[in-house]
Amino acid sequence: MQYDFLVVGAxxxxxxxxxxxxxHGSVLLVEAETATGYHATGRxxxxxxxxxxxxxxxxxxxxxxxxxxxxxxxFVEQPLLSPRGSLTIAEPGQEDxxxxxxxxxxxxxxxxxxxxxxxxxxxxxxxxxxxGSAVHEPGVADIDVDxxxxxxxxxxxxxxxxxxxxxxxxxxDRVGELWKAQTPDATFQARIIVNAAGAWADHVAVLAxxxxxxxxxxxxxxxxxxxxxxxNTRAMPVVDFTSTEAYFKPEGGRVMASLGDEDPVxxxxxxxxxxxxxxxxxxxxxxxxxxxxxxxxxxxxxxxxVVDDSPVLGFDDAVPDFxxxxxxxxxxxxxxxxxGRVAAELLLSDNWLDDLAHQGITAKDxxxxxxxxxxxxxxxxxxx
Ligand SMILES: Cc1cc2nc3c(=O)[nH]c(=O)nc-3n(C[C@H](O)[C@H](O)[C@H](O)COP(=O)(O)OP(=O)(O)OC[C@H]3O[C@@H](n4cnc5c(N)ncnc54)[C@H](O)[C@@H]3O)c2cc1C
Numbered sequence: 001m002q003y004d005f006l007v008v009g010a011x012x013x014x015x016x017x018x019x020x021x022x023x024h025g026s027v028l029l030v031e032a033e034t035a036t037g038y039h040a041t042g043r044x045x046x047x048x049x050x051x052x053x054x055x056x057x058x059x060x061x062x063x064x065x066x067x068x069x070x071x072x073x074x075f076v077e078q079p080l081l082s083p084r085g086s087l088t089i090a091e092p093g094q095e096d097x098x099x100x101x102x103x104x105x106x107x108x109x110x111x112x113x114x115x116x117x118x119x120x121x122x123x124x125x126x127x128x129x130x131x132g133s134a135v136h137e138p139g140v141a142d143i144d145v146d147x148x149x150x151x152x153x154x155x156x157x158x159x160x161x162x163x164x165x166x167x168x169x170x171x172x173d174r175v176g177e178l179w180k181a182q183t184p185d186a187t188f189q190a191r192i193i194v195n196a197a198g199a200w201a202d203h204v205a206v207l208a209x210x211x212x213x214x215x216x217x218x219x220x221x222x223x224x225x226x227x228x229x230x231x232n233t234r235a236m237p238v239v240d241f242t243s244t245e246a247y248f249k250p251e252g253g254r255v256m257a258s259l260g261d262e263d264p265v266x267x268x269x270x271x272x273x274x275x276x277x278x279x280x281x282x283x284x285x286x287x288x289x290x291x292x293x294x295x296x297x298x299x300x301x302x303x304x305x306v307v308d309d310s311p312v313l314g315f316d317d318a319v320p321d322f323x324x325x326x327x328x329x330x331x332x333x334x335x336x337x338x339x340g341r342v343a344a345e346l347l348l349s350d351n352w353l354d355d356l357a358h359q360g361i362t363a364k365d366x367x368x369x370x371x372x373x374x375x376x377x378x379x380x381x382x383x384x
């Protein structure tokens with residue numbers, strides 16, 4: 001069968017785009033693993049953090065926020081976001097380092113200074129002597145990643161989309177006006193390739209004879225440990241520090257932590273490094289009242305970046321009908337609703353900048369000049 005769109009990768013990025021596209025054309029979503037969400041999507045910290053990332057990332061997340069608050073009818077039964085809040089701690093003597101974060105405060109995305117005593121009430125695991133001053137950001141939320149991903153997959157199927165998993169694309173050839181995609185077991189034909197292969201996005205590009213964009217997968221390690229039995233951590237915010245990229249947060253009655261490490265590696269099914277785990281456990285004990293006797297769970301995932309840490313989406317400049325949806329870095333879950341829609345608009349029509357302007361997002365805010373923009377869309381929307 002011949003499809004309008006073949007989306008490579010059923011992580012959150014590819015699935016969100018496939019869901020949006022399935023309203024307008026025939027879509028095949030191809031995933032190498034037997035389980036969707038096996039790589040970065042299933043290994044995140046599941047946070048919505050409106051003030052993190054480049055200006056482009058923050059602008060994209062303002063658009064995503066509307067979807068999270070008000071998903072389409074029937075998309076999901078439970079809320080996609082639940083309030084978590086974040087607390088950023090400056091050590092004594094480093095109080096001025098909170099100014100940049102305070103300056104980001106905006107209506108609906110407030111950031112407040114709180115006293116050390118209030119910070120301790122919110123996060124009683126902290127060591128009092130380590131708190132110089134603190135900032136609270138109530139808009140940070142937990143994302144129900146599984147509900148979001150399953151909502152997209154369910155809606156995709158309801159819209160007539162086809163998911164094939166356990167099939168890695170191993171060859172992409174242009175035959176006339178079509179792409180021929182091969183896996184070890186099958187051959188598919190499509191008019192447009194959407195490259196949402198996460199850490200493997202450059203590998204997929206090379207298969208198609210497209211120049212890589214310099215994706216660098218970076219490993220991040222995380223652990224889950226028991227909390228202190230006498231402290232209820234369920235309502236605790238995420239705790240960040242101005243002096244380090246490390247953070248911790250509650251996770252189902254336990255505590256999840258990461259050093260915020262960013263080690264460049266090859267694309268792979270990444271495993272946590274024992275040394276990183278030991279350093280992380282040591283850091284967590286030094287910043288909190290926890291005594292760690294056992295690591296309950298540890299994992300590592302890949303956050304994939306290009307040089308300016310902003311996502312890349314749009315048609316390739318040189319090779320026709322090859323569309324990039326890559327480099328979501330550490331923000332791909334929260335950006336997925338907006339990027340899925342923008343990707344569909346770019347693939348279907350040329351009026352997306354106007355649409356975004358109507359939502360209060362200007363091209364400048366979106367950093368549009370850096371998006372790769374190519375030729376006119378090859379597939380016209382059925383309803384426009
Ligand atoms: C520790 C950690 C914490 C994070 N915390 C957050 C957070 O709090 N909030 C947030 O928003 N983001 C967070 N992220 C980032 C987020 O997880 C990623 O940005 C997002 O999951 C990327 O999704 P993706 O679909 O692009 O990639 P992936 O989920 O990796 O999906 C890509 C898919 O493509 C498939 N694929 C690759 N090559 C082929 C091929 N040739 N044929 C077929 N399929 C192929 C892969 O098997 C994979 O399933 C975190 C990441 C990590 C690792």
